[in-house]
Amino acid sequence: MELTRRTLLKITGSTVAIGSIGTAAARGSKPKRGRIKKLGHSLLSDPAGGYSEEDVRSDGQYALLGSYTGPGGSFLVDIENPTDPTEVHEFPTPSDAVWHGDVQFDRRDGLYYRSREGGGGDSAAPNGVDVIDYGYSDGTLEDPVKASRIPAGGTHNLEPHPGGDVLYTTEHNGVGVWDTSDPTDVTGGDVVSPDPAGDCHDIVVDTERDLLHCAFIGGGFDGYVAMDISDPLSPTVAGKFSYEELPDYSEDRLDAGKPGFSSCHYASHDPDRDLVVVGDEIGYGAPGGKHIFDIGWGDGSVADPKHIGFTYSPNAELMDEGLTEVFDWTTHNHQVISKGSNSMLVSGDYHEGTVVYDISDPTDPTPTDQYRTDDMADQADGAGFVGEPPMAWGANYNEERDLVVTSDMQTGIYVFKVTPAAAKGGGNGNRGNSNGNGR
Template sequence: MIPTDDSWTRRRMLRQFGTLLAGSSLAGCAQVKDESRERQSTTTTTSSTDYDPSDVSLRKLGQTYLSAGPPPGGGFSEVSVREDGKYAVVGTKWGTSGTFLVDLGNRNAPKRVHFLGNSDNAPNLDVKFDARDGLYHRAIEETWPGNFEVVDYGHSAGTPTNPTVVGTVSDGKSHNVKPHPTEPVLYTMNYGLETNGFDVYDVSDPTSPRKIGSHGPQGAGHDINVDSKRELLCCAYQSGQFIGFIIYDVSEPRHPEEIGRFDYEKQKPYDDAQLGEEAFGAAHHGHFDPQRELLVFGDERPQGIPGGKHVFDIGWKDGSPENPIPVGFTVSPNAQHMTGDYASRFDWTGHHFDIVSGEGATLVVAADWHEGTVVYDITDPTNPHPVDRYPTDDGVNDIALNGEVKQLGSPPMAWKAVYNDARNLVVVSDVFTGLYTFELTPALK
């Protein structure tokens, strides 16, 4: 049953008029923000799958500051959720060095299980669960020797409350890491202009990762995602010899082979575009649509016109993995020109997101920096548009931010959103205010 409360009726009318204006209409987007505050104390439920996907809403379930004691100081980055939805792991930067394991058993009350620091005070910016229970990987992004580490929290040597680092790679420097979803293979991003985009490691033995090879053009390789069903990998390149993304065949996960690419430098740059107009630059990361032959790719820009989200046809109609074709574009709900001063860098650009796919509907849940958490409807890939938003600044007055993280400006600053299908759970990390859990109502089936 679709809810019939007045706030829902107003939201639906606003969305319908906003969509008529344009898929990325700034007029329609602004209305999303107005309603998000109104909904923070509203619970919406339904038992039907017969609904307009643009009527799906975020409902906050819980939050944790992640601190061992008051006051929390911020400095949080990536988040990864285990496939069964029972644990999350959170990375750090800006004055906080280490990783947090969080128990998600009670969706309404996420609970910190451990904090694992490191002796060199280097940030563990990215974290990812391994396909094997009891292991996660954490990148070490700093000038001291240290590329990534393998943490055992229950696989063999450690436990959830007493984790231990069992494997370390000291050469190179990883910005992001990505385990293969089914094989003991780890892809690590080289965020340097004189290195290839990414490396491949065999992590069959977690205590002794073994480098197999390097791939991609030289430059700042930023992020990787893998679709194990299609046996495809997409990799973002932000600067250097190539800017854009490359699609690889990973039918042999240890030996990726390039099959297609999309060159941003052949497209209109953001500096030549108007706010909300499709443009290309600073390729950040992408996700394959689980159900359709589409690839969603986001751009992240620190200043000027903010980067948006593109939808690419890779087989849906005229495109293919060898020849991706852009068919849709949207910007965040309150997108505006960014001045470039440190306190407002990245504010309105897109950041890390995930795709939620159901029968006849597809959504993107995103952590879009100063926007907080945003839901986009991409059911029609030619008309992607934001439909809901939750500012992740709850409890900010109770936080004593450390000096480094204050440089990022003011909350919210949402870093990453992850969707867990097993539990209809959206997990979001905010640099300032910690970890949030949400559900989508009604849930896509």
């Protein structure tokens, strides 16, 4: 498989200077909580090349899956009955050289977006974002049409604003901003970036705080950036946490449960507390873990985030430099579920499957349960460029119906129920939990 610059960056990570991190875990007396139960699963159309990101519509009736390196395109799935996810349509990609790494529903019924990233030698032409009409105007649930194509760059991830007709896209030099009020003629394209500019890898809108949580994975800046989107079409940098001069991941730090700082990949917020959870993704060697930043919960702020907690995935170990173990034990995309006094993180963590972490005490995040997303693995065509399932891409929580949807690259869609029941223990779940101030 020919790898793009972005994919190579994700696999190799970036090198940072050695620093020191406090690692004395703050152990509380409260028992750890978080359990997961599978409700339903489907291979769907099982395209060659496998699945990518997932999303759930705000009403919880439909889910979306993308595809990464094959002809699959995008998949609309009826999850009204969560025990029986049913494919409504597969909208194929126009070319095997186009990767749809991300899919997201628009706030308007009948519209969704899918990112476009070139996988061939000339990656300029395939890039941008497809606007898909599946009932907004000319399209239907079973027979969608492409309303337009947004002329963004090579777009790995995107995020629509749930309260306005605005779309944010990841760009190699920052965040692209688009006015989608007319989905057939999207305008804009201004790019916002920290100083120094960097390669934005992922973005999540936080309407509670009017923030855009951004993960920059290199290209001049590696780390977390918060952008003020009180004016959604005019983001401004409000704060950042740079990985520069902090220790990289290593075998010694993994063995000691200490955090590393490299390849900042994904950032999302706690809906009820001023906390951000940031995940690092590393393809081989010592895997990336999850950091918790205080942006107002304690001594931190949006302008000056404080590093207060860290954990590896439950069974984290070194990964060989080969496709059979690429990305296996690194963490991936996640979302916080807040239920009363309990805060749980649910994450699609590649070879770990779907993992639940108790982050009620953000200084002591702990894996508590997991589901290996390898159902029907012997029947799956799946992604040929990674190892055996499970290979869970991410986990998306829908509050309306209290459901979690996971996309596994090899084995398709899963629907789960996550509850704050007493923990089973997620593998060697207490390994690698640490708090620290980031210095």
